[in-house]
Amino acid sequence: MLQSIREKSGSKIAYLILSLLMAAFMFFGIQGYFVASGDTGVAKVGKVEISSSDYRQRMNEQVQRMRTMMGDSFNSDFFSTPQYKRQVVDQIVDEELMTQAGAAAGVAVSDARLRDEIVKLDAFQIDGKFNPSQYSAVLQSNGLTVESFEQRMRRDLAVRELPSQVEATVMVTDTEVDAFVRLRDQTRSFRYATLTPAIVMADQVSDVDAKDYFQKHASKFTTKEQASLEYVELNAATLIVPPADEAALRDRYEQQKSSRYGSGDQRLVSHILVSVAPGADANAQKAALKKADELLAKIRGGASFESVAREASDDVGSKDSGGDLGWIEKTGAFEPSFEDALFGLAVGAVSDPVRTDQGYHLINVRESRAASFRPFEEVRAELESEYVTTEREHLFGEKFNDLVEEAFGSPGSLEPTAKALEAQVQKTELFDRDFGGGIAVYPKVREAAFSDPVLTERNNSEAIEIGENHVVVVRLLEHKPAAPRKFEDVIAEVKAMLASEPATSCRRQDLAGVGAREQSALRVDRTDSSERR
Template sequence: MLQQIRDRTSGLIAGFIVALIAIPFAFFGIESLAPGGGDPVVAEVGDQKIHESQLQRQYEQRYQQLVQLLGENFRADMFDQRRLRAAVLRDMTQETMLRQYTEDQGFFADDATLFNVISAEAAFQRDGQFDAQAYRDALQRAGFTVDRYENQLRDNIEMNQMREAIVDTAFTAPVELAQAARLQAQERTLQYAVFEPARYRDRVSVTDDQVQAHYQQNKAQYMAPERLKLAYVELVYDKLPPPDPPSADVLKVLYEAEKAGRFTTPEERKARHILIGFGADKDAARQKAEDLAKKIESGADFAALAREHSEDPGSKASGGDLGWVRRGQMVSGFEDALFGLAPGKTSAPVETEFGWHIIRLDEIKPAAVRPFEDAEVQQELTELFTNRERQQRFQEMSEQLEQLAFEHPGALEPVAQALELKVQTTDWFERGKGSGIAADPRVVEAAFSEEVLALGENSKPLNLGGNRIVVIRKAEHEPPRQKSLEEVAEQIRAELVDRAARELIEQESQEVLNAVRGGTDFQEIIRAKNGELRNPGKIRRDNTRVEAAVVDAAFRLPHPQDGKPSVGEAQLGNGGRAVLLLSAVETPDDATLDEVQQRRLRDLIAGAQFGAYMKHIEQKVGVEIRARPDEPTETLEP
């Protein structure tokens, strides 16, 4: 499929495979939307169902991306797994919904559009030009097949067409710009008092009887969760010892097998072309190409004509230069014409699915074979032999690992001894809060399965990616238990002190508000209470020296009336409160927005419009979220 795209050369520089999905909610491909009947449905989008196995697979992919992104800084307890599952399901439902809608509405990405995106990607190029082998290699490293990548890319180009139809038509009227400029430049004169929990904790005392009473009333809050310690053996490709060095005879046999593909540089031809697209009139396009060919035959400069007339965006600016081209990189008609030319000669117009081409051959680089005796060839052959031997050894050991783990379900020592591996042990970990292999969701799922936890057997081999396989078994297990009062007394005392401090803060901040509204001087009442007075003076919406919650609250207060200030409060992130006194508001009439601010305003308007359109699409397509049997409904809502 799309052979013309895989085999053609041209392009500008764009993004890589992550940029394959150009809208933020379309991050995962959704394939095989019809698994077996034992797989519960978690969402239904239009005429398609999303099953639990698909959600779990995409969840694991997202989780592993987080693990790889954070590296050594990753901790499993950094993420609420239910929220992450909900986010993954939301992405999946939105992508499925948009895919159905764009198809229904007739959005379409043709092969030429797809080719322009693919050929422009730097990761698919060699020496600045698209290379079919580089394309296939890059996709293989990223875990994509060519068909899957191209299908998903086409889908997302079409979804972007729909998105851009909304976002790119958003505009701001002059009156909106003027109003936004005045609001952005508005200044508010502010005083405020902060009531911090730390100032109140010393005023609070909690008795042992209060601690015990709270413990008795809330025992369920002080349970030690189930935890587990695992024993495991791990087979890692990169840790396998290298094989014995190969003999010269072995290398010679390997060289002969690989010579044609690996050590032979095929003939290359340096070429230029002028592309005339078919447009609405194929015959007229051919006539234009023939006229240009006649001008070239009469001595006109090929590069100048290419810069003026060519419709290939990847080579037009460079005078049609395609660089060095090998067989198998171009569509067949183009390639046949190019490899039939002599150096310095120009072809008659050649038809391909992209249009009419006029091709000129500038230079030929003959095929060359690197000899067996070459030092770099010897090194490549040795590395190739080593990698193949290690891969074969890894495959054999993987099969042995599976067999031995099955034959000895009650112990890992026989497995480790037979494969010369080491039985390792994890630290204690709770479900979803492990480190090392215990942070991997596949390991966690297996660890808490009936097979491992209840029956005490070895797990099946778990492929953790990157040629890494583990077999786990239960080493130690603690079921959930009630923590004793002695274990949690200090924790409860701190909770009660903090709660009492917050209650005092709420009481005093309310007293301050009431007093100021009753006419008491703001600074006077603050001195009488336990607040900290702050006087930033005039602030704008972009102020970064004042707490964000205070700035937000200050710009929500009504304007002072009849010389009386406005008062209000803000809840601070540390549990404290702030009482605000707004004495003046100044709004300039001549304020303007710079280009960045105008663009941000347009982006906000466009985002709001697209969000509303998404709601319309959801209603039109129909999205139903279903809960898993073992999770509350709200954890799966998008």
């Protein structure tokens, strides 16, 4: 494919891919992900800026995923390394690059495709079937809204579609295949040098050098400010409500049967309207009725209903389609006189003039369709799930008022709030301003933890919304300010930093002076060749 792009660099798709690849190398501000700052973004792809909040959210998601997978063996130090942070930024940049390429190529994911993919996910299913309540609960527990999740999934699906669409549209000729094989199987001759232990050992970092660097840059080696919280949680998805009443479920089914679970008797209808103006006198009404009778006689005399409607109907919305009104069910959408006459006609019949507020109608029934509904037993689980959701929302509203009242009325303790909600006061582990576990995975919670009302004044927080119908109130449990770390604890880290410095002057001098000073240690072994694989 690369050879194809090379030889067809004038094509639109080549310019698209190349321009987006170049855009990926123009991002800036990478240093912003190492420390918190006032910068609004950590990277930029084309005109799209990757915000620091996007980066932190992605880091939190990955940390939480690994914490869940690894359990007690989880080590958060790995996620604090510059290499891992750079890896996360690169991942986000790659995704944005593919997203832009997909958008430019016109790759789109329909609502139907998105819905089909979501209902297939096991996490949202109960007993093998998609469950709306389970869907909402899983998203809430992971700090996601329905909108944000579906937006991300739509983007990911589009990204997955792009390679297959590119492959499907690129034609590869035999000549191009031959050129690719030649490129793949070509060889290179090269010379290489071996750094012997004499040079490698000279390049190691001593304890003295490490300590000197540590003392000069002590501000780099401090612990992060940390806090832990106690909190009371109110989540509609976990509230216990009374079981659904069977009679209430059946009433709900009857009320919604026609609109949700099938349809009643239907007729495929056409009509002709002879309009009568509001407030028209008796003479005008008689004239309209006479016209309707004449049109009816014309139809019964052999003229097609459709042609008469196109010619004479006053209903501008249907006359051009021969008076077609589509399928109609007896729901009260039309005036009673119209519906009664309509459902009293046999298929193929044309009614006598029917009076409504609009005027006189001639009605033609073209087809009939019998009622068809899904049985109550088939939709009972769905109705019950909706009942539980509705009841939980009502109960959540009541308990939310209690939570706000008690948390504000007793700002120095969460016990009254927990008692009013019949809940437990829970606790978090220590976390910093950027990352945390449990409820501290949510940026709003971390922000509240280090705010003046909670951290300085030691009051309860306001109710913090962390999901749909899901809130917490927090208060400070423990606070650990940032503190200097001991050299003994960071010596390995300091040495690693110094050893990885590519611009160390002594290294440059050693390598530059190899020909003059280190001929005994550095030698050119041989000339060799290698195939490109």
